[in-house]
Amino acid sequence: xxxxxxxxxxxxxxxxxxxxILGKAIEKGLIxxxxxxxxxxxxxxxxxxxxxxxxxxxxxxxKVEPIARAIEVVKSQDPSAWTxxxxxxxxxxxxxxxxxxxxxxxxxxxCGRYEGIDERARELFIDEEISIGDYVLxxxxxxxxxxxxAVSRLLPGVLGSDRSAxxxxxxxxxxxxxxxxxPFDFRGSSVPDVLLSGNHSAISLWRRREALKRTLAxxxxxxxxxxxxxxxxxxxxxxxxxxxxxxxxxGV
Ligand code: 4FV
Numbered sequence: 001x002x003x004x005x006x007x008x009x010x011x012x013x014x015x016x017x018x019x020x021i022l023g024k025a026i027e028k029g030l031i032x033x034x035x036x037x038x039x040x041x042x043x044x045x046x047x048x049x050x051x052x053x054x055x056x057x058x059x060x061x062x063k064v065e066p067i068a069r070a071i072e073v074v075k076s077q078d079p080s081a082w083t084x085x086x087x088x089x090x091x092x093x094x095x096x097x098x099x100x101x102x103x104x105x106x107x108x109x110x111c112g113r114y115e116g117i118d119e120r121a122r123e124l125f126i127d128e129e130i131s132i133g134d135y136v137l138x139x140x141x142x143x144x145x146x147x148x149x150a151v152s153r154l155l156p157g158v159l160g161s162d163r164s165a166x167x168x169x170x171x172x173x174x175x176x177x178x179x180x181x182x183p184f185d186f187r188g189s190s191v192p193d194v195l196l197s198g199n200h201s202a203i204s205l206w207r208r209r210e211a212l213k214r215t216l217a218x219x220x221x222x223x224x225x226x227x228x229x230x231x232x233x234x235x236x237x238x239x240x241x242x243x244x245x246x247x248x249x250x251g252v
Contacts, residue, residue: 001104001155002032003148004074004081005141006067007111008049010035012141022149025158033148038062041069050114059115067110067121074108081106083127086140086147087116090129093147097130101147102154109147111140173226175215177207205235212236 005013013035017026025031042049042063050060075081082104091097101107110117110126122129132143153159180191194206212235215223228236 002106004108005035006038006070010037016145030157031152038066038070041066061115062117064118064121071125078106081108083108085110085126085129086143087129088131090131093130093132098150101151109144111144113139173222174211177210209235
């Protein structure tokens with residue numbers, strides 16, 4: 001999979017993709033990441049890439065021409081490339097969107113700065129707008145890194161075993177169950193016995209229950225859209241029943 005990143009700060013991308021899993025994925029040729037400096041496409045003598053907003057107002061706006069030239073050069077190499085603009089006004093990024101993007105072969109990621117890009121760049125060149133969250137960053141670069149990480153780990157061969165991506169939380173829109181590893185006892189806090197029982201159906205049942213309890217407590221919105229199996233439905237009923245009993249017990 002290929003990622004072409006259009007940015008005014010290409011050096012920001014040097015270290016995050018040198019380490020660990022993504023670094024190895026690049027070495028293995030599973031992903032290619034290319035940074036393209038938008039300023040190289042500003043043909044005015046001072047390579048100006050931003051200007052004051054028409055109609056006045058604070059801040060600067062990224063000019064359409066350098067963005068247009070940069071995207072047209074990449075699209076001339078691969079017309080099938082899918083162009084994404086990272087912006088707080090975009091669709092909220094999530095695991096489902098990451099999965100969709102992981103089936104594409106070439107993504108162009110446009111990183112905005114200042115107050116954003118000229119509207120005509122959006123209208124003429126952007127296929128999809130994505131936000132990583134309802135907060136304002138100084139630039140789209142970190143958002144692009146988040147997207148590249150979440151998408152790349154879904155590609156075959158990037159994670160140790162592809163299975164772990166299949167078991168990702170959010171895909172079946174439940175939060176992960178609690179994880180434990182050695183030591184068995186830490187300052188008097190030990191590991192649930194079932195996890196050492198070797199009884200795999202009991203372990204998977206415990207994990208389902210814990211994932212449901214945690215999702216109910218922390219992200220009931222996810223539970224509302226989760227496709228639960230009959231067993232999970234039953235487990236959830238029991239959990240709700242328990243919490244009802246606990247609540248009714250409070251009054252005594
Ligand atoms: C952002 C986000 C984000 C807005 C102004 C860059 C900044 C500046 N991108 N998800 N949240 N972008 O805050 O994607 O141009």
